[in-house]
Amino acid sequence: MNAKNYLLNMLLVGSSIMMLASCVKNDVYDPDKAPKKTEDLVVPEGFDWKTSQDVTVAMTSPHAASVAVYTDKSCTQQIAELPVAEGKSSITLEVPKANSSIWFEYALASGGKEVMEVPIQKTVTRADAATWAASAIFPDKIDASEANYPNYVYYQPSKNGFGTLMFEDRWPETADYDFNDFVVNYNIKAQGVPTSNYESLDYTNLTVTLKIRAMGGSLPYRFCMQIGHRLATDAAPGTLSETSMEILRKDIIEVTGVKSNFGGGSVELIEGTKYVILALNGFDGLRGINGGSFYNTEKTHLYTGEVPTITFTLKIDEKRHKTENPRRRPFFDGFGAQSAFDYFLQKTDGSNREIHLIDWMPTELYTTYDKDAGATTSAGIYYCSDKRFVWGLKVPEEIAWPVERQDITGVYPKFSEWIERGSDDLVNNVDNIVWYRNQYLTPNANLYIKPW
Template sequence: MKRKSIFTLSLLLGTLAFTSCEKSVYDADKQPQKEKTVADLVVPTGFDWKMVKNAQCEITAQSASDVSVYSDQECTENAMLATLRTDNGSLTIPLSLPANSKEAYLQYETVNGKKMVLAATADKDNIVHFTLPQDSKPSSETRAETRNGGSGQISYPNSGWGTVMFEDQFPSLGDYDFNDFVLAYRVQIPFKSYGHKSVIDEAIQLGIELRAMGGSYPYAPYLRLKNLRAEDVEEIEVYQSFYTSVEEVNWFAGPDGEVIMDFRNLVAATSKPSGSSFFNTEKEYLAKDLPQLNIAIYLDDDDVDVNSADFESFDFYLAKADHGTEIHLGGYKPVYDTYPSDNSGLGKDYYYNNKGLIWGLSVPAPIAHVIEKGNFLDAYKDFAAWAMSGGQDKANWYNGEKNNELLIKTQ
């Protein structure tokens, strides 16, 4: 009986040992999979992560007419690139086209009151040419000072707000929730034309809204206007502000004489919600009122070419105090000599790593940002396909499938 009990126990132990041994066998299909993040994406060589690109638009007309330029054939409001009044002659203005598009559309009204649309494809120099037909309706207002040219307004991006988002652990890769700094921006540039030259009319209007600060390092946002010289600027004024005590913006001439705007005071004046570790990145501590500045950049010179203010000349970046480390969107050269001299892990062009990944992302729309430690790929389901295709697929990934549980929507 005793021997039988021992034998039974031996069988039990043997069974346990066998079961334990069976469980210890490695089966790749049964192992928990590591969550894929932006850091794991494999993108094509040379992919620049841009969603819009610079182009120019040349319009030739024989009379004064009111027209609009769009990035889509339906001429929807959120695709409007510029509104203007032509006159007898040609004018050239900058545009920001979708990165994977070469077409623009001009809408005008005929003398019979019918709205017509012209389509044109950018040439090898990325210039879109339009010739306004003679049946276009004359403008109800013609100013003498705009004869042989025209006037109008250019908007970046299109007719609404854009978004710039940063990771702040450069040159190391971060957690890629892209919420260490989130800014919204909008730019409106009035212009007038004389002959073949179009110049900025009085002032550039800039809107800035601070939407999130989820970083741990002492960075602040800056804006460099690469092609606008400080000597051509008379004054930069905050003419309207919301939910902030900031009443002025600090600005100075950069090392090449360009205009640089420092928004460190906006960061300093912005408090985190009580109990929160960050600003507007945790759903239980949402900021109800987001600080916003509306700024006018008044020009001292009435002969500043409007093409000096093309979209890509607006360089949003982060920097530490006293000309410290900078983090720019991919491809932008740092303002000061702060780029790491040891390029191990970095790519050939500025602010790309050796796998083509980035630290800053610019989106031509007012998109929701990801919550703290949220996975950007889970929040925006089409983002990975867009990036891995080099921007050819899912161009409007931010309007595609989303996980709203991981997103903090704009107000």
């Protein structure tokens, strides 16, 4: 081989090696395609971090009847079964934000059933606040006989489904955004039991089922939920924005049927001056239960036993509530809305420090919010940092959670787009709004732990 050919061959080989190296490098890491970390995202002003919305449905019916309400066209995700009064009435329901419609199923006088699609419309009030509304007009052919024995039931997030609550426990400090410090699945059934003459409700049963999925935090927090409205929208820190739900006192509520498949798991009922708080006790032993440092956040130390689950029922005396003040609406009426239940973490070191979802006020048990939060909280918005980041997420489905110290943006690639593009554009942004769906998980299964 002459020198010229030898030099040409060496140049070709060198070029091939460089091309191969370039390809390998791009397969391993491409800085332009790498997911942003949560703390690097630019959160739009007014972004509320919510995956559900309250929809107020105005209903018109030629006569009293019963209807079932679903969030899917195939009528598998039921969220309510309710009587509809003759004439005009309304209900408020928690609906996934990605929904542009809900569906009503009712019996026909001629036999069989019919399903009616009801579009959801977003409106903007004079105060520039977005609201969602729907209008259902029922036909004359609807069967009125079912109204003689109506059901009064709300489900959250659906009759047979569970939602997911995910918390970071370093508030008010910046989180690592793996959202696995406390992961809980929830299902709530609110059933109103009418009096014998069906003129009013006798009592309401709230059946709560909670599955403890992960505890990736080392700080002493327990999971709590508050029954009643303390949503702080448009309220400055330190003020209380009351809504229509009446005060739920301990003397008209009873905890019954507590069942836990994890030894020591129990429910503590705490009475405040305005609301009732329920706290879970006895689950601290899950941390390190399988040899790791945490519970269900490390791939090499996954818990393989039965999912720790606790179920209990709250029996609320509606008749006594009504007798004391005949003008009061039943508690049951408020349980279809997402603002009926405030989920949060409470620190058990004596400080009572609380971590809530965005825009939920701390309970009256925690009185040093402003002092603890310092300058890290956006003015007028509770549990929201100056850069508009949060410490809790609520999703209307069971979802996978990141492994220890894995940012959620690397697990759900649509998460970043959901935040930076906003969540209300139902025409062009549906995929981003449902960032939590299984089909949007990263292909790298080492980055997350799934409950199915």
